Amino acid sequence: MAIPGHGVEKKIRIGLSLDTLKEERWQRDRDMFVARAKELGAEVLVQAANNNDAIQYNQAENLLSQNIDVLVVVPHNGVSAGSIVEAAHKAGKKVIAYDRLIENSDVDLYMSFDNFEIGRMQAGYLLNRAKSGNYLLIGGAPTDHNAKLYRDGQMAVLKPAVEKGIIKIVADPWARDWQPTEALKHTENALSRTGNNIQAIVASNDGTAGGAISALKQQNLEGKVLVSGQDADLAACQRIVEGSQTMTIYKPIKLLAQRAAEVAVALAKGEKIISTQSVNNGKSQIPSVLIKAIAVDKSNLDETVIRDGYQIKDAVYKNLASQIK
Ligand code: BGC
Secondary structure: EOOOOOOOOOOEEEEEEEEEOHHHHHHHHHHHHHHHHHOEEEEEEEEEEEOOOOHHHHHHHHHHHHOEEEEEOOOOOOOOOOOHHHHHHHOEEEEEEEEEOOOOOOOOEEEOOOOOHHHHHHHHHHHHOOOOEEEEEEEEEOOHHHHHHHHHHHHHHHHHHHHHHOOEEEEOOHHHOOOOOHHHHHHHHHHHHHHOOOEEEOOOHHHHHHHHHHHHHOOOOOOOEEEEEOOOOHHHHHHEEEEEEOOOEOHHHHHHHHHHHHHHHHHHOOOOOOOOOOEOOOOEEEEEEOOOOOEEEOOOOOOHHHHOOOOOOHHHHHHHHHHOO
């Protein structure tokens, strides 16, 4: 826009570097981020790295070469993504770590949910219902700092029960790149090692919960073993109302994506961001914005996920409706 006496105002340009678009949520993150930025007059260049560190680094360099003002990164690898922060800072651009922390770096801001608390909610929910017995823990991608926070939160709840001998953790593997097929394999192994004697599976997200439930199905154990999740994916919400998945964690992505877009635009304008929280990333205290998530099961799915328009009721209850007919 030409302003008399001020020449041409440059349009703000934001780079959004995503690890993946595989899980349903990331498409929402992208769409809501881009929409809010657009409302604020900014343009967003988006890249997705398909779970590959080198690709993500190259894409970030490419974004920086396109004269972006701010870089927003969902790192595939929370450690090696430090090099992306360095490259951006060399180019004089600020970096926001979105949803996942970038460790041991001078990243400018971290915006996410309270991930330790999410882990506590997942395990706490199951422990309330399976007060004794065998537990299988399926962690997320070992390269994702969130996966560690979920595990830490889960263990904070489970450890006292393990120490008292009330529950036993029969295995606690991780699923590479959050792959459902890895969760399926881990569950098959644990079922065969225990002779199908598992009472609860603490799956860290809905994708891995889906993999675990496929393994349960093969043994006719679907619905008989408690399974947690996270993300309120459509498939998971369907499993919850149908009874094969016990709970999920609903994260109001819209809040995070919109706030991140607003902050990115403010940073691009050179405004100072004041945050009341901070998280240690191994190097220093990183200013942080952490949003609360909600535990969801059959009883409150309608008044949370559906009421917010995150999932559509007809789609969630689709298979049940056809059974009733
Ligand atoms: C996110 C989860 C997501 C997982 C796999 C985590 O970092 O917090 O919401 O399911 O990555 O993409």
